Amino acid sequence: MTQDLAPRLDAAAALTEARLSRALAGAPExxxxxxxxRLMAAMRHGALAGGKRLRPFLVLESAALFGVAPQAAVTAAAAVECVHxxxxxxxxxxxxxxxDLRRGRPTVHKAFDEATAILAGDGLLTLAFDLLAGEDAHPSPAVRIALVRALARAAGIGGMVGGQMLDLAAEGRFDGGAPLALELGAIRDLQAMKTGALLVVSCEAGAILGQADERARAALLAFGRALGAAFQIADDILDVEGSVEAVGKGVGKDADAGKATLVSTLGLDEARGVLADLVAEAQAALAPFGARTGTLAAAAAFVAARKS
Amino acid sequence: MTQDLAPRLDAAAALTEARLSRALAGAPExxxxxxxxRLMAAMRHGALAGGKRLRPFLVLESAALFGVAPQAAVTAAAAVECVHxxxxxxxxxxxxxxxDLRRGRPTVHKAFDEATAILAGDGLLTLAFDLLAGEDAHPSPAVRIALVRALARAAGIGGMVGGQMLDLAAEGRFDGGAPLALELGAIRDLQAMKTGALLVVSCEAGAILGQADERARAALLAFGRALGAAFQIADDILDVEGSVEAVGKGVGKDADAGKATLVSTLGLDEARGVLADLVAEAQAALAPFGARTGTLAAAAAFVAARKS
Incomplete structure (x- = not known):
């Protein structure tokens, strides 16, 4: 991690945790x-359990490109993190x-129970939209509703939920038990939906908050897409090479499940090459913003090189 | 059911189903x-399976009080129904x-599987906010974001999700297995959150869509609260008196679970008395709207008298 990036990641995480803590307080709003x-305790367990807070960081940093202060972007950042x-x-x-394990701690259904975990998830998804609808997300209703639309699209049928459905299907859950031999394009679709969409909308949110023009918004979308794809390849590589201790969750699960990933399809060396290309692509997408993009460029490199 | 109500309920249901069908089509948006x-099939199974469509009806009828045409209110109505x-x-x-049974058909996890059912629910909740964010929900971003806020509050921690959590706790799931002996106030809180909040927001949505003044919005909130409470007492009575065939789902479950309901607490006769009072209260709340409220008044009576 570069010298610059670490303190900015930490600051974004602290700011987001504070906003989430406030939203998850015990007193009724x-x-x-x-x-x-019990619901609040489970939601806090799931949402205040640490983590890198990469998505909130992307919201704050992309918003900063348009002069939006962290405090003015943190509610949107917290909303994205709720969905995550x-x-x-x-x-x-x-x-x-x-x-059973997530970020080195028991998962919500282990710490509580299955019904409570389902409700805690439902509550966080709903809270995300509640946060975006509030005036502290942005003074303009038009901006707030654009955030709602973008987040709902990223999280929904054609995004995260659909990606998780494809992922379960790829494991062969519904077709006799054998994992599907997905082709490269299908793996990329699945990953772009399951993981990529929320990373993309994290970057897009900055452009929405900053009421950026179409060119700037398109640049951030391109950055987000390359970063999201890099993130997933890095994840697949970590699943092969990482340790449980460093990653904080089970590793080797993809291979155990016979799951088609970019690493199993391309091989480790070629996957590393694609990863490097994607980092370069992400950084190139930032060109229109000139010199202000050091932190986002470093984030793309960090995502590719992370060990957990 | 009065002569007037049946065709209006049917028309609202048909309009809402058409809007939901469009939102749940196979082609990507x-x-x-x-x-x-598979996800789309499960979502359609859960959302296009019939039902009275009472909530969409309430959205359309409350919007009609302010001259909002059914076509202009149906996207909001479909969003509320997605949450339901x-x-x-x-x-x-x-x-x-x-x-295992819902509206006389297998529930989604029986027709598909548990993971698919969880995702179908997640997808419908997300779709609700996607629908409200689109321009066909209302031309004004301020109206759309007000709908998002109201629906998120009704569906979230202090509304439906919280109510379901309280309901599971009341069954004694988390405290040694014995059902809690809830007092009347706690039963009312639970029901107002679990069932009432979404009925209330269905009525409030009409006022939001119609950009009504505070007095009109307050009147619809009062109507919705009384209607919601009546709905739940009628449900408790049906659970005691109804037949599986008419209700289309299991009955006698509350008593089997030793669950505290208004019927078990007040007795059947007094519960019927409270129900009649609530219908009168709901109808009285409509007074500010004068003669235009026949259908909503009939709906309150219908909710109390329904056999399924």
Missing amino acids: DGERLRPE CYSLIHDDLPSMDND | DGERLRPE CYSLIHDDLPSMDND
């Missing part, structure tokens, strides 16, 4: 009768990936 | 790569209420 303690945390809680469920 | 077939259908899919899951 306007229009709420009460907040059930909800997806982890649901993906970890016994009927999905059946994971 | 803007910003989507593809729509996984998602909640049914998740509530039916084995780890929640473990129901």
Whole structure:
């Protein structure tokens, strides 16, 4: 990690955690009768459990390109993180990936129970849109509704939820049990939906918050797409090469499941080459913003090189 | 059911189903790569399976009070129905209420599988906000974001998700297995959150779409609260008196679970008295709208008298 990046990642994480803590406090907000303690505890377990907070960081840094201060972007950042945390809680469920460990701690259904974990995920997904609808997300209703639309598209049928469906199908869950031999294009679609879409919208959110012109928005979308693809290849490489201790969750699961990944399809060396190309592509996409993009460029390199 | 109500309920249901069918079509929308077939089939199973479509009806009728045409309100109505259908899919899951039957058909996890049912619910919840964010929900971004806020509050921690959490806790799931002996106020809180909030927001949505003044919005909120409470008492009575054939789902489940309901707490006769009072209260709340409210008043009576 470069010298510059670490403190900015930490600052974004701290700011986002503070916003999430406030949203997940025990006292009812306007229009709420009460907040059930068990639900709140499970939501906090799933959302305040650390993690790199990469998506909030991308929201804050992309917003900064347009002069939007971190405090003015943090509610949108927290909303994106709610969607990310909800997806982890649901993906970890016994009927999905059946994971006991997440960020080195018990998953929500292990720490609580399955029903509570489902509700905690549902609650976080709903909270994301509640956050975006509030005036502290942005003073302009037009900006807020554009954020809602972009996040709903990234999270929904053609994005994250659809990607998780494709992922389960690829494992052969519904067709007699054998993993599907996916072709490269199908693996890329799956990953772009399951993981990429939320990373892309994290970058796009900055352009929306900054009321950027179409060219700037397109540049951030291109950056996000390359970064998202790099992120997933790095993840596949980590699943082959990482250790449980460093990664904080189970590794070797893809190979055990006979899952088609870019690494299993391309081989480790070629996958590393594609990864390097994607980092370069992400950094090149930032060209229109000139010299202000050091942190985002470093983030692309960091995503590719991370060990957890 | 009065002569007037039946055709209006049917028309609202048909209009809403058409809008939902369009939203759940197989072809990807803007910003989507593809729509996984299995996910779409499960979402359609859960959302196009009939039902009274009471919530969409309330959206359309409350909007009509302000001269909003059904076609201009139907996207918001479909969004509310998406939230309702998602909640049914998740509530039916084995780890929640473990129901095999819904509207006389297999529940989504029986017709598909548990993971697919969780994702179908997640997809419908996300779709609700996607629908509200689109321009066909309303031309004004301020109106659309107000709808997002109201729906998120009704569906979230202090509304439906929180209510389901309280309901599971009331069954004694987390405290040694014995159902909690809830007091009347706690039962009312639980029901207002679990069932009431979405009925209330269905009525409030009409006021938001119609850009109504505070007095009109407050009147519709009061109507919705009384209607929601009446709906739940009627449901409790049906659980005691109804037949599986008419209700289309399991009955007698509350008593079997030793669950505290208004019927078990007040007795059947007093519960019927409270129900009649609530219908009168709902109808009285409509007074500011004068003579235009025949259909909504009839709906309150219908909700109390329904046999399924």
